[in-house]
Amino acid sequence: MAAKLRAPGFYRAGWMMVGGALFATALTWLVRMATGHSTFQHFISPDAILSVSLLAVPLAFLIGIGGFDYWFYWAIGRPTRPEDHSSHGAYTWKDYFRINTDHKVIGIQYLVNSFFFLLVGGLLALLMRAQLAQPGSHFVDANTFNGLFSVHASLLIFLFMVPVFAGFGNYVIPLMIGAPDMAFPRLNALSFWLLPVAGMIMLGSFFAPGGAFADGWTAYAPLSVNAPIGQTFFSIGVQFAGASSIMTALNFLVTIITMRAPGMSFFRMPLLVWANFATSLLVVIATPFIAASQFFVLLDRALGFNFFNAAKGGDVLMYQHVFWFYSHPAVYIMILPGFGIISEVIAVKSRKPIFGYRMMAFSLLAIVGLGFTVWAHHMFTSGMAAWIRIPMAITTAIIAVPTGIKVFSWLATLWRGVLHLDTAMLFALGFITTFTLGGISGIMLAMVPFDIHVSATYFIVAHIHYVLFGGSLMTIFAGVYYWFPKMTGRMYDERLGKWHFWTTFIFVNLTFAPMHVLGLQGMPRRVATYAAQFADLNLFISIASFGLGATTLLFVYNMVTSWRGGPRAVSNPWRALTLEWQVSSPPPIFNFDRLPTVVGGPYEYGVPGAVHGIFAPAPAPTVAGAGAGVVSAPSQ
Amino acid sequence: MSRQRSLGIAFALAVIAVAIGVVLSYSIHWFPVQASVQAKNTDRLYHVLVLASIPIFVIVVTVILYSIWQFHMKPGEELKDGPPIHGNTRLEVFWTAIPTVLLLGLVSYSFVVLHENEKKPAREIQIGVTGQQFAWTYQYPPSVTGGAPLNSSQLYVPKGESVNFGMHSKDVIHAFWIPAFRLQEDVVPGITTHYRATAVRLGNYPVVCNLLCGLGHSLMRSTVHVVTEAQFQAWIKSQVTAGSSTAAAGSTSSGATG
Ligand SMILES: [Cu+2]
Numbered sequence: 001m002a003a004k005l006r007a008p009g010f011y012r013a014g015w016m017m018v019g020g021a022l023f024a025t026a027l028t029w030l031v032r033m034a035t036g037h038s039t040f041q042h043f044i045s046p047d048a049i050l051s052v053s054l055l056a057v058p059l060a061f062l063i064g065i066g067g068f069d070y071w072f073y074w075a076i077g078r079p080t081r082p083e084d085h086s087s088h089g090a091y092t093w094k095d096y097f098r099i100n101t102d103h104k105v106i107g108i109q110y111l112v113n114s115f116f117f118l119l120v121g122g123l124l125a126l127l128m129r130a131q132l133a134q135p136g137s138h139f140v141d142a143n144t145f146n147g148l149f150s151v152h153a154s155l156l157i158f159l160f161m162v163p164v165f166a167g168f169g170n171y172v173i174p175l176m177i178g179a180p181d182m183a184f185p186r187l188n189a190l191s192f193w194l195l196p197v198a199g200m201i202m203l204g205s206f207f208a209p210g211g212a213f214a215d216g217w218t219a220y221a222p223l224s225v226n227a228p229i230g231q232t233f234f235s236i237g238v239q240f241a242g243a244s245s246i247m248t249a250l251n252f253l254v255t256i257i258t259m260r261a262p263g264m265s266f267f268r269m270p271l272l273v274w275a276n277f278a279t280s281l282l283v284v285i286a287t288p289f290i291a292a293s294q295f296f297v298l299l300d301r302a303l304g305f306n307f308f309n310a311a312k313g314g315d316v317l318m319y320q321h322v323f324w325f326y327s328h329p330a331v332y333i334m335i336l337p338g339f340g341i342i343s344e345v346i347a348v349k350s351r352k353p354i355f356g357y358r359m360m361a362f363s364l365l366a367i368v369g370l371g372f373t374v375w376a377h378h379m380f381t382s383g384m385a386a387w388i389r390i391p392m393a394i395t396t397a398i399i400a401v402p403t404g405i406k407v408f409s410w411l412a413t414l415w416r417g418v419l420h421l422d423t424a425m426l427f428a429l430g431f432i433t434t435f436t437l438g439g440i441s442g443i444m445l446a447m448v449p450f451d452i453h454v455s456a457t458y459f460i461v462a463h464i465h466y467v468l469f470g471g472s473l474m475t476i477f478a479g480v481y482y483w484f485p486k487m488t489g490r491m492y493d494e495r496l497g498k499w500h501f502w503t504t505f506i507f508v509n510l511t512f513a514p515m516h517v518l519g520l521q522g523m524p525r526r527v528a529t530y531a532a533q534f535a536d537l538n539l540f541i542s543i544a545s546f547g548l549g550a551t552t553l554l555f556v557y558n559m560v561t562s563w564r565g566g567p568r569a570v571s572n573p574w575r576a577l578t579l580e581w582q583v584s585s586p587p588p589i590f591n592f593d594r595l596p597t598v599v600g601g602p603y604e605y606g607v608p609g610a611v612h613g614i615f616a617p618a619p620a621p622t623v624a625g626a627g628a629g630v631v632s633a634p635s636q
Numbered sequence: 637m638s639r640q641r642s643l644g645i646a647f648a649l650a651v652i653a654v655a656i657g658v659v660l661s662y663s664i665h666w667f668p669v670q671a672s673v674q675a676k677n678t679d680r681l682y683h684v685l686v687l688a689s690i691p692i693f694v695i696v697v698t699v700i701l702y703s704i705w706q707f708h709m710k711p712g713e714e715l716k717d718g719p720p721i722h723g724n725t726r727l728e729v730f731w732t733a734i735p736t737v738l739l740l741g742l743v744s745y746s747f748v749v750l751h752e753n754e755k756k757p758a759r760e761i762q763i764g765v766t767g768q769q770f771a772w773t774y775q776y777p778p779s780v781t782g783g784a785p786l787n788s789s790q791l792y793v794p795k796g797e798s799v800n801f802g803m804h805s806k807d808v809i810h811a812f813w814i815p816a817f818r819l820q821e822d823v824v825p826g827i828t829t830h831y832r833a834t835a836v837r838l839g840n841y842p843v844v845c846n847l848l849c850g851l852g853h854s855l856m857r858s859t860v861h862v863v864t865e866a867q868f869q870a871w872i873k874s875q876v877t878a879g880s881s882t883a884a885a886g887s888t889s890s891g892a893t894g
């Protein structure tokens with residue numbers, strides 16, 4: 001038992017979390033005493049203890065499960081083992097529940113964790129639709145309702161959309177570029193474990209006194225500054241999720257820049273790698289801004305800094321500028337990796353090279369650059385200086401051009417191909433359709449007079465769900481079906497998959513299309529009740545949304561049963577050229593038993609005799625004896 | 637079927653789809669009534685945007701459906717690949733340049749509308765708007781009342797007159813949205829924000845708080861009464877004489893339309 005308590009794992013995490021809570025209590029007591037509070041009368045401030053605990057307990061958990069062990073060894077001068085692969089790979093299901101440095105295990109951890117929060121976030125949406133099925137209903141009260149949409153958005157953005165793509169990237173990127181693992185495997189492990197922590201903090205806010213954070217995922221000050229303690233769960237939860245994003249993005253950048261196989265020039269990289277490269281640039285530059293915005297709120301709340309208190313010289317609009325400086329690029333963080341997935345799927349399933357490969361890569365970089373110049377289009381009605389609207393409207397319109405290039409290039413790739421219309425391809429084609437609609441409404445929103453009318457209405461709700469559900473989630477489903485054989489070594493049920501696609505496609509449109517009309521007609525978002533004139537459409541939307549929720553069951557059933565008992569997958573069921581399909585399904589523990597050399601482009605379908613990568617002849621016996629030493633061992 | 641024939645069919649269907657889209661876009665009642673000059677301009681902008689969008693969406697969907705129809709894998713093609721076409725510079729330049737021109741055109745037109753909607757008229761009256769959790773109150777300055785300033789929970793505006801709303805908040809951010817006018821702006825603590833509206837249609841229209849401001853946000857509603865100039869003056873007079881204790885009117889919300 002004593003050994004268990006000392007070794008990294010959940011037991012050690014347990015007692016350390018208790019320690020974290022005690023530390024938080026003691027610290028707040030001491031600080032309050034030192035600042036003049038009576039020692040015994042009001043030494044306990046639940047809010048203060050909770051605020052500090054929200055930082056201390058999760059950190060204690062991360063230390064407890066061993067997220068920092070290696071660095072602590074190094075810091076105190078204990079011997080470290082740079083060639084240590086003891087925590088690499090998964091042999092039983094239990095290996096998925098510990099610090100694991102294998103990018104393939106981490107990729108699965110990311111994906112499963114993300115889908116768990118997708119289901120939770122979706123369930124919260126259904127509760128909202130139950131409330132909104134008719135005006136004036138009392139299914140939940142106003143405070144709960146505000147909590148529902150706030151936690152719904154926060155979970156789906158910070159615990160699903162952003163990390164699910166990091167999950168794909170984690171699993172696929174090293175395989176695609178011919179690397180044995182990510183550049184920083186321990187950082188990678190830590191970045192994953194920050195996510196369940198962030199998710200539990202956000203979900204835990206429902207149990208906070210005063211209820212969950214209820215000011216929307218945008219948490220506009222000064223409302224968020226004066227909100228009950230639940231708001232702190234958001235401010236701090238975002239820090240953990242954001243830290244995870246940054247770590248992963250740095251890891252992707254270094255891995256992609258430094259660990260490509262011989263011959264893998266930038267212009268031989270698959271577009272999924274390009275997409276994650278671009279996304280990681282966005283994450284690294286933008287994420288600190290949302291961290292800052294929430295720290296400002298935290299400091300205002302906990303210590304009275306008055307950043308956003310107008311009466312004390314604070315600047316209310318500053319919050320929005322800092323917040324959107326992250327949260328607009330975040331939209332691209334949540335779609336660019338999806339563009340990468342679609343490029344893979346469309347090229348392989350059309351049996352043709354990607355049309356205009358270089359423009360596809362450059363358009364990603366153009367989006368990264370332009371993505372930082374449009375944030376104030378979320379603030380056309382905010383009361384900011386009027387002139388800012390002009391340049392921001394122009395850049396917002398122009399950023400549609402690189403996105404358009406991608407759509408047209410995919411269409412041209414389809415042209416004269418041999419289309420394999422399986423589930424992944426259907427999701428890719430469905431994505432292009434619904435995402436185009438989301439893109440069109442986005443362009444409309446760039447037009448200031450129109451935006452002035454529909455800003456913060458159900459038109460916005462419709463737009464964002466066309467982009468994120470009809471767009472991003474479709475790419476995610478395409479990616480799951482596409483790489484499922486590689487990740488699990490099993491085939492999924494194609495018939496169920498197609499059912500999943502068609503039901504999803506239909507119900508997405510039935511659910512979200514009518515919301516455009518509601519917004520134009522004058523229905524605001526984030527309301528628990530509404531005028532009687534909107535009743536019919538809302539009932540229709542609620543019914544459709546339950547259908548949409550039900551389609552997820554098809555997906556979950558297909559995934560679970562196929563993973564457990566689907567037919568065995570061959571190494572390359574789609575006859576794809578990219579490197580991840582040239583190794584077994586699932587891949588060997590260090591990815592490549594023989595080092596790949598890249599000799600051509602990734603999408604040379606139809607080119608007679610073309611190959612993307614070749615494998616070096618089996619290594620000489622002396623080298624093979626070193627086992628994993630064939631590949632340069634990753635170290636921090 | 638020859639490639640030419642199938643392309644012809646697809647083209648014809650696409651043209652029909654565009655036509656249906658255009659007809660639909662004019663037959664659907666997208667908006668509430670147009671009660672202001674600004675509403676007319678904004679609605680026209682919306683229709684132009686929809687008209688520009690329909691062909692783009694139809695092109696995308698047509699290419700997808702045509703590809704599914706013509707290029708799906710047929711029996712015996714399991715191992716066949718498509719032709720190795722890597723790109724076409726002229727085509728790529730085309731679909732970069734055309735959307736750029738189209739988008740710049742649309743955004744320029746939107747600036748014309750914006751300017752039209754916001755320009756300062758020769759004559760305008762000022763009305764103050766105060767947002768607080770969870771009610772609106774309105775301030776009519778001496779220039780409007782011709783006497784003491786008036787504070788009221790009711791919003792009356794004269795038809796045909798440009799009104800400049802000056803908005804401020806007592807607590808958190810709200811948004812002052814009049815859907816029938818197609819106008820809104822946030823009401824922000826610490827600063828005064830503005831917009832101009834010229835009402836052109838008599839009637840009562842909802843005023844909606846459109847920025848989450850707390851528990852009562854869903855119910856933070858009021859009404860704008862668009863009346864004739866004479867009715868407006870009469871109402872002002874009745875309010876001013878209704879009692880010197882009009883200050884009390886601000887504390888309760890009578891805008892129970894929501
Ligand atoms: Cu944006």
Ligand SMILES: [Cu+2]
Nearest residue numbers: 845847849853
């Ligand atoms: Cu409000």
